[in-house]
Amino acid sequence: MIVDDIAERPALEATIDLAAIAHNVEVVARRSGAAVMAVVKADGYGHGATPVARAALAAGATDLGVATVAEALALRADGITAPLVAWLHTPTTDFAPAVDAGIELAVSSTRQLDRVITAAAHVGETAVLSVKIDTGLARNGVGPQEWPDLRDALAKAVADESIVLRAAMCHLARGDEPEHPLNDVQAARLDECVRELDRLGVAPQVVHISNSAAALARPDLSRDLVRAGIAVYGTSPLPEGYGLIPAMTLSAEVSMVKKVSAGQGVSYGHTWTAPHDTTLALLPAGYADGVPRLLSNRLRVQINGRSYPGVGRICMDQMVIDLGTDSDVTEGDRAVLFGSGADGGTTAKEWAATIGTIDYEIVSGIRGRAQRRHVTSAVSGVPEVRR
Numbered sequence: 001m002i003v004d005d006i007a008e009r010p011a012l013e014a015t016i017d018l019a020a021i022a023h024n025v026e027v028v029a030r031r032s033g034a035a036v037m038a039v040v041k042a043d044g045y046g047h048g049a050t051p052v053a054r055a056a057l058a059a060g061a062t063d064l065g066v067a068t069v070a071e072a073l074a075l076r077a078d079g080i081t082a083p084l085v086a087w088l089h090t091p092t093t094d095f096a097p098a099v100d101a102g103i104e105l106a107v108s109s110t111r112q113l114d115r116v117i118t119a120a121a122h123v124g125e126t127a128v129l130s131v132k133i134d135t136g137l138a139r140n141g142v143g144p145q146e147w148p149d150l151r152d153a154l155a156k157a158v159a160d161e162s163i164v165l166r167a168a169m170c171h172l173a174r175g176d177e178p179e180h181p182l183n184d185v186q187a188a189r190l191d192e193c194v195r196e197l198d199r200l201g202v203a204p205q206v207v208h209i210s211n212s213a214a215a216l217a218r219p220d221l222s223r224d225l226v227r228a229g230i231a232v233y234g235t236s237p238l239p240e241g242y243g244l245i246p247a248m249t250l251s252a253e254v255s256m257v258k259k260v261s262a263g264q265g266v267s268y269g270h271t272w273t274a275p276h277d278t279t280l281a282l283l284p285a286g287y288a289d290g291v292p293r294l295l296s297n298r299l300r301v302q303i304n305g306r307s308y309p310g311v312g313r314i315c316m317d318q319m320v321i322d323l324g325t326d327s328d329v330t331e332g333d334r335a336v337l338f339g340s341g342a343d344g345g346t347t348a349k350e351w352a353a354t355i356g357t358i359d360y361e362i363v364s365g366i367r368g369r370a371q372r373r374h375v376t377s378a379v380s381g382v383p384e385v386r387r
């Protein structure tokens with residue numbers, strides 16, 4: 001149960017359980033056998049980067065990871081002092097404030113390295129770097145063709161004392177297929193790059209490969225650290241759940257309850273027609289808030305512990321629920337759209353499966369009128385971690 005200590009709740013609320021975040025960090029640490037970097041990019045996958053970062057660090061995470069320098073600077077501005085790396089840059093990214101704020105920069109090209117060195121000289125501080133190596137994802141990271149140049153430039157920059165090389169990292173293309181041979185190929189390629197750096201006398205202090213899926217299912221790929229995103233937020237990217245607890249609950253106040261007669265079409269296009277006299281509930285949540293329109297006529301919500309179907313088109317701001325003929329739901333009751341699933345309710349992962357996407361997209365897409373509230377649940381409901 002969520003500890004609910006405020007009387008007035010927003011009409012549409014994303015409740016974030018920081019006890020679940022802490023529990024999930026512990027699960028990842030135990031399964032991976034490595035230090036945990038909590039990935040809090042995209043505002044903590046829609047959960048709020050700073051509160052999630054604090055909860056994850058308190059639960060034993062050692063590092064934080066984000067995509068952009070702007071995201072990293074926002075965490076520093078909120079007083080987060082933990083090791084923090086940003087890995088996605090553009091030719092106009094200003095590295096100087098990042099170096100000044102002690103943010104580790106993962107570089108993917110010699111151009112980026114040169115610009116970080118220039119920024120560090122300008123600020124008058126040594127930049128702490130990671131090198132991000134493309135071992136097979138073919139997305140960000142230095143590719144095999146440019147690697148020898150970047151490797152040698154890194155060695156020179158370390159020798160010049162213009163940078164410290166803290167880490168070498170790569171990202172898996174098929175981490176969510178734990179047994180796929182590409183995972184081992186990618187790990188072997190990274191290990192080889194690390195050996196090359198070592199031979200040049202600039203071995204990185206830390207090596208990391210794994211995302212959530214690999215952290216949970218392939219502990220043999222854990223090097224010094226795993227970069228866990230979605231698992232920290234409580235879902236497993238694999239069929240097995242690993243005892244993770246979804247941290248976000250999306251709930252809405254029932255705005256209106258009204259009776260309609262048999263044969264009444266509901267919402268735009270009348271895609272659903274009441275088969276008998278029934279009672280409808282209106283919820284102030286729509287696709288502008290991140291409820292996918294594709295879930296029209298394909299979702300269920302829980303109100304007062306009972307499950308009811310969503311009917312008719314999901315609109316920009318609102319959606320309709322069929323309460324049937326014997327419901328006690330009244331205006332002002334609270335509907336849970338998705339949550340931990342513990343009480344038989346729907347999860348974001350189920351929404352994603354229904355419409356052919358992943359829950360990363362669902363939770364990071366909650367927006368609009370949804371207001372976030374951070375709570376800490378009583379831990380008694382947290383299941384024991386399975387090793």
Ligand SMILES: *Cc1c(COP(=O)(O)O)cnc(C)c1O
Pocket residue numbers: 039041087171210211212213227228229230231237
């Ligand atoms: C987003 C991201 C992660 C986290 O991935 P999850 O699947 O959410 O654990 C890890 N590493 C990099 C480079 C990423 O961009």
